Amino acid sequence: MTLHLPDAAGGLRAYEPRTEPFAAATGAPLASRTVFSAAHVVADPFADASPDAPAAVDWDATLAFRRHLWSHGLGVAEAMDTAQRGMGLDWPGAAELIRRSAAEAKAVGGRIACGVGTDQLTDRDPGRSAPVTLAGIRAAYEEQLAVVEESGAQAILMASRALAATAQGPDDYLEVYGHLLRQAAEPVILHWLGPMFDPALEGYWGSADLDRATAVFLDVIAAHPDKVDGVKISLLDARCEVDLRRRLPNGVRCYTGDDFHYPELIAGDEQGFSHALLGVFDPLGPLAAEAVRVLDTGDAAGFRALLDPTVPLARHLFEAPTRFYKTGVVFLAWLAGHQSHFTMVGGLQSARSLPHLARAYELADTLGLFPDPKLAEERMRTLLSLYGVTS
Template identity: 80%
Template sequence: MIRLPETGGGTREYTPRTEPPAPSGGGALTSRTVFSAAHVVADPYADTTPDSPAAVDWDATLAFRRHLWSHGLGVAEAMDTAQRGMGLDWTGAAELIRRSAAEAKAVGGRIACGVGTDQLAGDPLTGPAGLAAVRKAYEEQLALVEETGSRAVLMASRALAAAASGPEDYLELYGHLLRQAGEPVILHWLGPMFDPALDGYWGSADLDTATETFLEVIAAHPDKVDGIKVSLLDARREVALRRRLPEGVRCYTGDDFHYPELIAGDEQGFSHALLGIFDPLAPLAAEAVRTLDTGDVNGFRAALDPTVALSRHLFRAPTRFYKTGVVLLAWLAGHQDHFTMVGGLESARSLPHLATAYELADGLGLFPDPALAESRMRSLLTVRGGL
């Protein structure tokens, strides 16, 4: 038994699992293309500050990617789950992309890498001069990703949101990038709940108006768009959007609240997946998709639906701090030896929040060694809460 802190004060008793989960098989997934956006493992012994460049434990970071590939998932690299713009700068992200792409080639893993403009962080960007800088930054990152042989994910840009004066600026800039891309890319629409600086993306705070601009970009270059990644936490909007996509353009759900129903789909189609929650859920999620590969939709939902409570907890507002819970679970599961994060982000969630994450994950059987997870949770409760 372990005593966990309550949100409103006090504690509660919880009896952890004792039996480890049954090992799941590997192999490729066939009915859906599934990426896990992967976190980075910080170097806990580096003498850093929140303002200094990130210090990454490369061995542990790449080992975690091999774990994801071993379950048949693809890796979405250098996305917001890897703390892009929240501790990991472009120099660190570029190194992460190079190393992960090389590792993917070595093991035959699927990989897609984030392309953004975060080398412009802190620069005043408005008007035409700002748009030119945004375009140059995107071009630099796109060139690097394509050099590694990875699929590019054109991420939403804070700098573009600041510099653009309306939808026409998005149409012109994305059109330029798509014409330039050597291979089809994934377009990423990240909502302001994940990053408040992206409010009004695609030139309007009205989501219906923004959707029309987004679809116009795709319609003008369908041969250069592998798919879209939608992270708006609005299942009905995603379904409506995917039904309007040109043939051959995939919808990758980024909805960490409604992913089982969106991946399962309906009579008019389904979503593939590019999800941060599949970082901690990798074995369970992969096994669920293998069930779906057999045509067993009910079995897929029975396996994945119970995970939504954990996902909604990790991604609760302020949503951008979901990474803290993701890294906690990686530590408890034994994928890394510590709970230290880039930029000190391990402090971004309360102890009661982390305790609930542990309880929900343990209830799902996510920990290969439940006794190790319990021991590590006890040490965290002692250090941070005196329990």
């Protein structure tokens, strides 16, 4: 049955929904690439919470979604920016999420890595009376690292807003990260998140110049290669990622976080390839896993044939302002039946326009991402009616 979807010009266009989903099988962990999906959290829709109150999470639905990702052979990257760290999910909520998800991973045999940051220094306290110091930043990182290690999960050292605001230059980054890597119990993943995802991270590693920042980042790794499992690069700059990938010490993986160029980066070239830790693999999970299984057989062309058509959806979800991509991710999870509502912690469901959401639905439906296309159509029709679209 025809849907009339709003477009950016203010009109309505007819769209015929797909009737059959993409057929993706569940299966064993992937072989040729290590692939993590950064996962979103499901809000409790019945919680009486204001946008700046602590997040109210529907734990059953949140953990069920992680089981969905594990069932397709994907790893879960937990408590990352996809889970609204710093945009609705504070450190106490993240700590609870880490503990619960790590326990679930143990129960089902799923792979999990969890974000370690310093957000307890800045959560809901813009008027701090005492300045943040490097010692305070180290202590905050240490507190979170202990929670992740005690849970049995791998640690992902995330970029710190507090460090970006406090560091006087590259030496401060070298000191803080060196301190943390020396005490890490197991090799960690270092995460370089660009300012398009979080404007507060402008100039990370001591410079807004990518080449200079990359040099500092590589110095951190070179000083402790035995403590770095890999690096996650979220700069939306394929050239920069390939250049950095070729300069990593032997044994240190590059995990692409580039939600614009991931097919070519994962496929790689004659000098290497990227593994993956991607927010866009939250909605693309089953299809992405199927594509990597094809790559496992050595069929790079088949891999690209499956994954290249997903790029328009990814680019749409992550369009500027990129940090609001989480809204589209949760919206698609609702349409796909992974949760019963389109509500987000912090009220972030209002961060994207109806035309943006309508286009996301159309692109996802064209790819066959909805296990029950009829349910997705009905939910899209319900949303349209709330905005006054009745035809």
